[in-house]
Amino acid sequence: MYGHEAPEPVRLWDLDRMELCPASLGPGSQLAKPQLERWKSVHQAIVAWHAEGEPESEAAVADICDRLFSFWDPVQRHMLEDLFTAYRRLHPADSTVDFDAQSGVFVDTDRNLSLSVGVQLEVQTEIGREAVRIKTGRSGTSRVEAAAYYMHDEKSTLVDVMLAHDDRVNVPRPTSEDGQQILSEIFDRHALAIVGQRRVRHPGLHCYSCPRPARCGQYPTIGGDVSYRTRTVRVSKTHLAKLAHCHRSAGWPALYGIPKDESRGDDEDDSHGLRVGSRFHTTIAAALLADDPEPLFDMNSLQSSSSMNEGSGPRSRSPFMSGLSALHGRDS
Numbered sequence: 001m002y003g004h005e006a007p008e009p010v011r012l013w014d015l016d017r018m019e020l021c022p023a024s025l026g027p028g029s030q031l032a033k034p035q036l037e038r039w040k041s042v043h044q045a046i047v048a049w050h051a052e053g054e055p056e057s058e059a060a061v062a063d064i065c066d067r068l069f070s071f072w073d074p075v076q077r078h079m080l081e082d083l084f085t086a087y088r089r090l091h092p093a094d095s096t097v098d099f100d101a102q103s104g105v106f107v108d109t110d111r112n113l114s115l116s117v118g119v120q121l122e123v124q125t126e127i128g129r130e131a132v133r134i135k136t137g138r139s140g141t142s143r144v145e146a147a148a149y150y151m152h153d154e155k156s157t158l159v160d161v162m163l164a165h166d167d168r169v170n171v172p173r174p175t176s177e178d179g180q181q182i183l184s185e186i187f188d189r190h191a192l193a194i195v196g197q198r199r200v201r202h203p204g205l206h207c208y209s210c211p212r213p214a215r216c217g218q219y220p221t222i223g224g225d226v227s228y229r230t231r232t233v234r235v236s237k238t239h240l241a242k243l244a245h246c247h248r249s250a251g252w253p254a255l256y257g258i259p260k261d262e263s264r265g266d267d268e269d270d271s272h273g274l275r276v277g278s279r280f281h282t283t284i285a286a287a288l289l290a291d292d293p294e295p296l297f298d299m300n301s302l303q304s305s306s307s308m309n310e311g312s313g314p315r316s317r318s319p320f321m322s323g324l325s326a327l328h329g330r331d332s
């Protein structure tokens, strides 16, 4: 069908990584993927809900939740039930659903490259066929994915069911010219990115989202190399401040990918946050350069540095100092 060789698939995530750091491609470290695992559980529940033929029955829904979500911790189980409820609200129970939906695969025959867009289910409506993508995160179908899908299938409508937002979004269809332009740029980027040596390392901020940090000596760590056995956790300044109040609250976003609760001000980045950030960098930089970093973690010197930075208010132990102390294994 495509000549002698099957087209090489272009993966958008890999393309981004290839451009940032060729060495980050390859088998990743064995890191937890809570978002992916949650997505799989929700997908299983949706398939069961349609397949078991009692979509209106509350008992059937409760049974599905018990069977598929009971091994999750209570917080994540709650999230899964919310996502499943959102799906049932957004999707008509009596619609006929086809779970053998084919991915949209666009093939560039000149370059022998392909780009595929996964679709979870298809629905036949009065106005035509909908190809549905189930989304449990914040981002929907990108314009590149939309271009690839619509260039492959001109008749269907691509729909994102955004469970976390309780919303259904019809993905805009680019014009044929725009679609071709978008895909041409992606395939050109791919051609440029694969030229050169795949194993060259380009460390930078993107190391923090690299899937294989434990295999790379360039991963920025304080005090020592990372071996292949090392389990690393990225702790942001915000998490550090939270350590003083609740270790779970600090750990959930880092380990389990629990989304921020914006209603509780988790997104705040006020001047206090900035002050904490600058103080953190000053202290860590001094500690890295010092022969003996111990005194820098002394609570008294941290306290006086804090009061100098925070003005003339009453002295109290800030979340930053408590968190830094906890991280360093010292109590006040």
Ligand code: SF4
Pocket (backbone or CB within 6 Å): 021, 022, 023, 024, 025, 201, 202, 203, 204, 206, 207, 210, 211, 212, 213, 216, 217, 218, 219
């Ligand atoms: S940790 Fe950084 S330098 Fe190492 S492979 Fe990943 S992105 Fe590249």
